[in-house]
Amino acid sequence: MLEKETNPVFNKSTGLPRKRFYRARAHSNPLSDSHFPVPVSPSHVDYSLHYPQFFALPDQMNDSKRIQFADIGCGFGGLLISLSTLFPETLMIGMELRDKVSEYVKERISALRVSNPGQYQNISVVRTNSMKYIPNYFEKGQLMKMFFLFPDPHFKEKNHRRRVISPHLLDEYAYVLGIGGIIYTITDVEELGDWMKSCLESHPMFEPLTDEELDADPVVKLLSSATEEGQKVARNGGQTFQAVFRRILPTE
Template structure:
């Protein structure tokens, strides 16, 4: 379909999928039931479906390279695209709950692979609810980076339990992150920024990165600019609030 010149879902100039055909509600309720396949264990994640050039057979070697970066609520995939060329040897995946947005990212990645042979083979996307199924996808200490960029603020106090950063969810994120792994968060909502910072500061398995460390981390520069939401905030002259923390061994 992507190679069909008459395909109306593709831009005639860039050959990338057109967002207007994949628009969806800005946010979804992560506590509601959704129907999609979920692996029972991380060993059941079929890497050949996500990275066919790197894993041409579904018979995966247990010692094969694993996904290291996870973009939680990846939206239209802008961060994944930027990270792909910055870390070409690293496997990474976006996790998105909205079906139309997930389909857009799939089509976008496929189009980029076709237009740039040999590139963008290290990124993929899966439709899932990361608040429920993170341990189904990643082993203990598997990830080196996790991203939570412009998550749903869920303003009402009764809906704070839907927030993707919370003390009990940080337990799961700490489980899947290796010691030294980094969790990146950013929002344009000051109250949510304070909430995420408080949750991370209060968790015994995370410590904040210093300003010096942030200055030399190339990923930090992408937090504002790589996503559609970040670009919108920048166009409107909005302020953003970042919290970047390292997974540590808790002090006894």
């Protein structure tokens, strides 16, 4: 295997993988069958493979070191990279269906760990279909933040069942989110933005954050700037539509 310094897949000056070698279709059909390993249950997820520095010693293997943030459809990993230094003690994972894209994120994180000793140890990526296998990865109430940034709009009405935010899927997200946990969504498609907001407003286990809470949350500022899609929208002067909701106990 070629060393990174001579391998054209990697940038010589930064050591990071080049995106052009990992390009794939913008979206995949989440209802199609894919072939990749899926843990039988959350207890079968081997955290030491994803976060070796956090689990180097036996006494570090405890419930406090569980994944708390999940970026659903993480793309090329821009949000994970930004969140990693903002929350250095929080374990977070990107979930991506496209094999080439997930491999890019894996290589990107590996390169960042090498070039920045001690940093980026708290992020990882897994290739999976989050619309099917969320309960296989997370326990009840485990997560505190879930991100759905620029998801596939699936414009045709017959394909709305493929949307990653839906009343049925919100039941699963509510299951894995702890009370007070937050769902962040953003899109540049107004109709999809209205759809996601409406689904969340109609669900008894979610309430919107107030304007004051949104202004005080440093994560909100990353939604439109940390990802490749968000940066593209900004360059083109496009609009974005956000919906940020908190997991609550349903009222009687």
